Amino acid sequence: MQLEDRLGLLQTAEKIASREAKVVVIGLGYVGLPLCIEFANAGFNVTGIDVNSTKVESLNRGQSYILDVKEADLKSCFEKKKFKVVENYNPLKEADVIIICVPTPLNKTREPDVSCIIAVGEQIARYIRKGQVVILESTTYPGTTEEVILPMLKQKGGKVGEDFCLAFSPERIDPGNRHFSTATIPKIVGGVTPQCTEFAKKVYESIVEKVVLVSSSRVAEMAKLLENTFRAVNIALVNELALMCAKLNINVWEVIDAAATKPFGFMPFYPGPGLGGHCLPIDPIYLAWKAKLHGFESRFIELASQVNAYMPNYVVERVMAGLNEKGKPMKGSKLLVLGVTYKKNVNDTRESPALDIIEMLKERGAIVKFNDPYIASLDSIQWTALTPATLRAQDAVLLLTDHGDFDYDAIIRDAALIIDTRNIFKNHHSSNNVIRI
């Protein structure tokens, strides 16, 4: 099959410089949607593609489902005709720059599931032509760009780095973080060839303050996995320290705060009810899986996963111990879970440890309700308003996510027993009514 010969990479470079390049972002979630807005605000014509018709319809009504993307920004991009959203892949034909932001979950056997990347790769391969720059942003195991996407794009005979470019650039966005956004987080870029790196650099230079070049797509893929494995392992370390400190009757939070006064060589991480979100519990497993294919056992990753996965059980144990102190069995106790998202001030419940904890409490016969200012409903349990009467009606309240919107004064005043997994009630830990993890 012949590669359609239109404008080449040099013309694409000119179009990027003049902002005339057509940018297509595939996957309009936490990563893809903010990226679309950045490119549209920088003056590019952006098309977002998503297979989820509810999301496409919502965006086309001007409604954002991502808290970090304000509807005013969305509407302004639509009004300036800089942004459109569709459910089909036709825009790939005219695209100069294609950025892939689809999910990379685990399958049922907890192995990497790159089927979304493959599905999108097949579509890009159908339309690939000279002059296109393709960039993968989804977090994945080292080698995905070269081993999974490149063979598809080469099917029509085009040469990478000469006819089209392919690069990996990890997304490092931190949803809910008010200090750093897509534009202010340095962007790592690694191309399949040096030419690909240069082209991906040109793309991101238009929207981010700093682009960091690395020698290959594999290095870029690995750098992202190092960042997230670093967090997962350090969180596991403090989680284990929390279990140890409980045995030794030492306040782990005070220990961490004291250690954090060291001005060098220490970075504080905090214990919690377990790891959640689409990144930290999953990304290290991508790396461990790939290492295993090469006969390498990644012991830190395995151990960290085990320690972090145990934390929901530990929270349930603490609830049982607290109820026991009050002479109450778990079975039939009324429990209120505060916060079900995986971290504070976001509306994302993916992999949230709260969901596991709720299931375990229910299995043990507790009557569980929840409140979360960011989540209106869950399939498994009933939402309830946070009123003095509701708080007083509970045998225990579990603070699992420390959202800024909770009225902590009311909670400490009205709850009979609080299981505090976030050290919010640190000034009340000596009271009989607050149990920390």
Ligand SMILES: NC(=O)c1ccc[n+]([C@@H]2O[C@H](COP(=O)([O-])OP(=O)(O)OC[C@H]3O[C@@H](n4cnc5c(N)ncnc54)[C@H](O)[C@@H]3O)[C@@H](O)[C@H]2O)c1
């Ligand atoms: N959420 C984060 O904080 C974050 C941070 C850094 C990196 N990442 C990585 O970025 C990637 C995307 O994560 P996310 O949180 O934005 O996921 P998401 O689920 O919020 O969004 C992904 C979108 O892709 C769409 N999609 C799935 N298959 C598709 C297909 N074949 N064609 C078109 N659209 C398709 C889905 O409908 C969804 O809207 C993942 O690899 C993730 O690990 C996420």
